[in-house]
Amino acid sequence: MTPRRPPARVLVAVPLAVLLAFVVPRPSPAAARAADSRHDVVTWAASADRLGDGVADRAYRLVVRTSVGGDDLRIRLTNAFGDRPVTFDSVRAGIRRQGAALVPGSNRRLLFGGSPAVTVPAGTTVTSDALPGRLPAATDLVVSLHSPDAAGPASGHGMAMQTSYLAQGDHTAEEGADAWSATTGSWFYLDSVSVRADASTGAVAALGDSITDGWQSTSGLDRRWPDYLARRLRRADTAVQGVANEGISGNKVLADGAGQSALNRLERDVLTQPGVRTVFLFEGVNDIKAHSRVTAQDMIAGYREILRRAHAAGRCVVGATVAPFKGWSEWDPAAESVRQDVNAFIRDSGEFDAVTDFDRVLRSPYDHERILPFFDGGDHLHPDDKGMQAMADAVDLEALDCA
Structure with a gap:
């Protein structure tokens, strides 16, 4: 029997219910009381390697596909192959609409120890704070990040088989695609995403x-x-x-x-x-x-x-x-x-x-x-x-x- 080929995914606006699930903080006290019966589960990952040299004042808009759905998204940034610290002063997560454009209202800031900026020492990884809200399975998640000082060996995954986007300067807060005119076939500095399930x-x-x-x-x-x-x-x-x-x-x-x-x-x-x-x-x-x-x-x-x-x-x-x-x-x-x-x-x-x-x-x-x-x-x-x-x-x- 010939294996069935799934239909090509058409990149259109995410239904409102999906958008709301991602952007609305969890409101349920019952869910909070049940937190001890939940744990973090990886929903996407890609192994890191050296990706050439980092570029200062560059922003990355990285497109990844979730597997399991859950709450309280976290991302892990990697500097595993760096020879010096790298700082990220703006990191956001949103839902893709089409290309580099995001669903309006979905692009939210991620924090690290309560701060919007984080410095990742050479040879290490850093995990973000939880971002409240529901992230469904099979979602095109977009992580946008900017580094003011990247230099030396960059870490990430070379062969993504997925188009992501580049911009010079910090355009991470922008949900439109205008600034993201360059493309890349690699995932820079991001090596996993997890959710609470x-x-x-x-x-x-x-x-x-x-x-x-x-x-x-x-x-x-x-x-x-x-x-x-x-x-x-x-x-x-x-x-x-x-x-x-x-x-x-x-x-x-x-x-x-x-x-x-x-x-x-x-x-x-x-x-x-x-x-x-x-x-x-x-x-x-x-x-x-x-x-x-x-x-x-x-x-x-x-x-x-x-x-x-x-x-x-x-x-x-x-x-x-x-x-x-x-x-x-x-x-x-x-x-x-x-x-x-x-x-x-x-x-x-x-x-x-x-x-x-x-x-x-x-x-x-x-x-x-x-x-x-x-x-x-x-x-x-x-x-x-x-x-x-x-x-x-x-x-x-x-x-x-x-x-």
């Missing part, structure tokens, strides 16, 4: 590489496989509702390069994200590709270290098999042999809390070393939109809630 609500963090990051999916339409998974979770009304996409294009399990390795970024990108109940580990092809000299035992040792640390932190781990990539320039029989041995460990070791077999989902029935042409994004490694949806459809939703 019922204590039974959790999130899954997808730890991966370019396939998880969404390369070869349609840009701007949220067709990465974690996006399709978020849609399935909403329809199923499961306890796990939040989805944090912690993929970095080119990333490896064992070695730094395109971002810090999965081992080195596990704590910051996954284990410190609020409400994460399950780690979905789908990574390894960049370690395995030809001439890497990485063995199956090397990979298994890396997976076991992630398992050990995630379990010690009280998280479940779903392992996903490494997908086929014959036809990609770095494929060779030796690399394929390592992939097969690694996949046998993931499937059969019993060390993961659950397994999703992306290899079997994506491979051609005529050549198991190749991706099915129907799912091939064109380079024989990355799935297209149809392949991304097939991957998400293969995830056992109950396995994501293995507490």
Whole structure:
């Protein structure tokens, strides 16, 4: 059966009910009394890496898509790869109307320890105060921020597969699009958004590489496989509702390069994200590709270290098999042999809390070393939109809630 392609999202004004849900502070004393039964859950995330040098007096209007809905939005700003402090003197959150324009009345200031300005030391992250009000699931949230002094290495996520906007000078309070004439395909300084939700609500963090990051999916339409998974979770009304996409294009399990390795970024990108109940580990092809000299035992040792640390932190781990990539320039029989041995460990070791077999989902029935042409994004490694949806459809939703 051909996977169903969702209709393209049309960017129009948000219905008044959604707008009011976001901008009106919570009024209910009963909700306040029940606060001890609620907790923060990540609704969007993107792993940070170095993004070149920061620019002083630049503003960013960053467009992200929420997964789980809730109250009391918080954002986390990152200077993880900076070599000096960076100050943000204006940070706001609003709802997108179209392009860089916001729904009128939705753009609200975020505070940090009660102050509108915050300085983030080099190598750290900072989380905002809660912004009262309801933020629905599947919302185009816009975070606008301005730094008067950014310089040196900037931190953020390089391959957003989403258009965001730039302006020179502080235009963060403006809801119109006039000042935001430049665009960017990266998310600068923002690495997660969380909301307050019922204590039974959790999130899954997808730890991966370019396939998880969404390369070869349609840009701007949220067709990465974690996006399709978020849609399935909403329809199923499961306890796990939040989805944090912690993929970095080119990333490896064992070695730094395109971002810090999965081992080195596990704590910051996954284990410190609020409400994460399950780690979905789908990574390894960049370690395995030809001439890497990485063995199956090397990979298994890396997976076991992630398992050990995630379990010690009280998280479940779903392992996903490494997908086929014959036809990609770095494929060779030796690399394929390592992939097969690694996949046998993931499937059969019993060390993961659950397994999703992306290899079997994506491979051609005529050549198991190749991706099915129907799912091939064109380079024989990355799935297209149809392949991304097939991957998400293969995830056992109950396995994501293995507490």
